[in-house]
Amino acid sequence: MIFMKLEDLSKNDDFIQREVRKERLEITFYYFKSLCDEKRITDHLITPFYELNRINELEEYIKSFEEWSFIKGEKEAIEKVFNGCVIILHEHKLYSVKLEDFEVSGIGESTDESVLQGPKDSLSENISISLNIIRNRYRKETLVSKNKKLGSTKTNINLLYDDELCDPQILAHLNNKLKDIDVDVLQSAGQLQKILMDDKWCHFPMFLTTERPDRVVVNLSQGKIVFLIEGSSWVLLGPSKFYDFFKSMDDPVELPVVGKFLISIRYIALMITLFLPAFYVAVISYSPEILKVQFALLIAGNRISVPFPSYFEIIFMMLMAEFLGEASIRLPRTISSSATTVGGLILGQAASQAGLIGNVMIVVAAAVSLSIFVIPINAMHQAIRIIRYPLIILGSLFGAIGVLIGALALIAYLCNLRSLGKPYMQLFANN
Incomplete structure (x- = not known):
C-alpha cells in the first residue's frame, strides 16, 4: 500500500523512481529531484551500493547517516519525501535518508514587488x-x-x-x-x-x-x-480576478482592520486616478455649478490666463507624466529618480508661469499621478492609464453624463471578461 502511494507521486514530472541492481541485490529510490541533491544521492547512495557485498552492509551503511529513519507507515513516507528525503525500498522495507537540497546561490532579492514585512527573496530564471x-x-x-x-x-x-x-x-x-x-x-x-x-x-x-x-x-x-x-x-x-491586482503581500501580515483599510485605500486611489481627470474636464466645461461658489471662482480665476480648453490642460499634463515615467525606466538608475523629480517640478512650474495650465490643474495632475502607484501590481497600472483618456474625451464631449456612461460601459466590459474560463469581475468573492 505504501509503495502504491509513493508510485502515485509519479504524476509529478520532478518525482524520480530509480531502480538499482547488483547481482541479486536490488533497491529502489524514491525522491523529488527538485528537493534533493542528485549529486549527493549518486555519491553517497548509488556508488556505495555497488561496493557492498551483502544487504546487511547496506542497512548498516544507511544507519551511519545522521538523519535516517525506518519508515513504518504511509503518512510518514509521504511526509519524508516532501521534506527532501530519499526513500529507499528493499524487500518491502523502507528507509529514509535526508539529502535535502535548498538553493541559495541562484536566489536574488525581489526589487519590483517590495514589501515592508515578509521575505525579500525572489524566484530564479532557472x-x-x-x-x-x-x-x-x-x-x-x-x-x-x-x-x-x-x-x-x-x-x-x-x-x-x-x-x-x-x-x-x-x-x-x-x-x-x-x-x-x-x-x-x-x-x-x-x-x-x-x-x-x-x-x-x-x-x-x-x-x-x-x-x-x-x-x-x-x-x-x-x-x-x-x-x-x-x-x-x-x-x-x-x-x-480583478481584485487580485489590489492585494499586497503585506496585507496578511497586518492586523485585520489595518489590512482592510489599506485595501480600501487602493480602491479609492483607483477611483481618483481613473475618474478625477474626466470629472475635472466635465465640471469645468459643462457643470461648474456643481462646485461651491468660492471654489468655482478660484478655478475660474486660475484659468483666466490659460488660452486652452480644460481637456487640453489635463491631457498635456498627463502626457508629460507619462513621458517622465518612461524616462525614469530608461535612464540609468543612479540619475533616474533625481532627473524625473527635478524635471517634473520644473515642468509644472514653468507651464503654470507660462499660462499653459492653471495651478489647480497641477494639483489634479499630481493626485492622478501619485494614486496610480498605490495599486500594487504594475500590470494593472498600464490598463488604468489607457482607460483614463477615453473617459476624458467622453467628459469633454458630454460632460458628467458622458463620464457616467463610460464608467458603466467599463464595468459591463469587465464583467464580460474571463480568465481561463472563470469570471474576471468578482470584487467581493471570498478567496
Whole structure:
C-alpha cells in the first residue's frame, strides 16, 4: 500500500523512481529531484551500493547517516519525501535518508514587488531553482508539477497546481489552449499571457505576474495554476480576478482592520486616478455649478490666463507624466529618480508661469499621478492609464453624463471578461 502511494507521486514530472541492481541485490529510490541533491544521492547512495557485498552492509551503511529513519507507515513516507528525503525500498522495507537540497546561490532579492514585512527573496530564471523554492514553502503531497515544451525553440515551462484544490475544468481548458499554441520563440511570462488570453485586444491583465515565492504559495493554496518559464524569474498565476491586482503581500501580515483599510485605500486611489481627470474636464466645461461658489471662482480665476480648453490642460499634463515615467525606466538608475523629480517640478512650474495650465490643474495632475502607484501590481497600472483618456474625451464631449456612461460601459466590459474560463469581475468573492 505504501509503495502504491509513493508510485502515485509519479504524476509529478520532478518525482524520480530509480531502480538499482547488483547481482541479486536490488533497491529502489524514491525522491523529488527538485528537493534533493542528485549529486549527493549518486555519491553517497548509488556508488556505495555497488561496493557492498551483502544487504546487511547496506542497512548498516544507511544507519551511519545522521538523519535516517525506518519508515513504518504511509503518512510518514509521504511526509519524508516532501521534506527532501530519499526513500529507499528493499524487500518491502523502507528507509529514509535526508539529502535535502535548498538553493541559495541562484536566489536574488525581489526589487519590483517590495514589501515592508515578509521575505525579500525572489524566484530564479532557472526553473529547477524556482521549483525548489516553491516546494520548500508548499510541502503538500497534492502539489503537482507538469513539464511542457512550447515554441520552435522548445522553451521549457512548468505547470504547478494543487491537485486537490484546482478546478478540473480549468485544467482541461488550459490543456486545450496549450495544445493549440504555435509560437516561434517564448521568452517571458508576459508573452505567454498574451498567447493564453481569449481576447487579443483586451488590455486588462488576465493573469497575475509575480517574482515573489510567497505570492505563488498563497495563490497555490487558493487553487490557482502557476506557470514557471525557463529563462524568466517572473511567473504567471491564473485564473485571476480583478481584485487580485489590489492585494499586497503585506496585507496578511497586518492586523485585520489595518489590512482592510489599506485595501480600501487602493480602491479609492483607483477611483481618483481613473475618474478625477474626466470629472475635472466635465465640471469645468459643462457643470461648474456643481462646485461651491468660492471654489468655482478660484478655478475660474486660475484659468483666466490659460488660452486652452480644460481637456487640453489635463491631457498635456498627463502626457508629460507619462513621458517622465518612461524616462525614469530608461535612464540609468543612479540619475533616474533625481532627473524625473527635478524635471517634473520644473515642468509644472514653468507651464503654470507660462499660462499653459492653471495651478489647480497641477494639483489634479499630481493626485492622478501619485494614486496610480498605490495599486500594487504594475500590470494593472498600464490598463488604468489607457482607460483614463477615453473617459476624458467622453467628459469633454458630454460632460458628467458622458463620464457616467463610460464608467458603466467599463464595468459591463469587465464583467464580460474571463480568465481561463472563470469570471474576471468578482470584487467581493471570498478567496
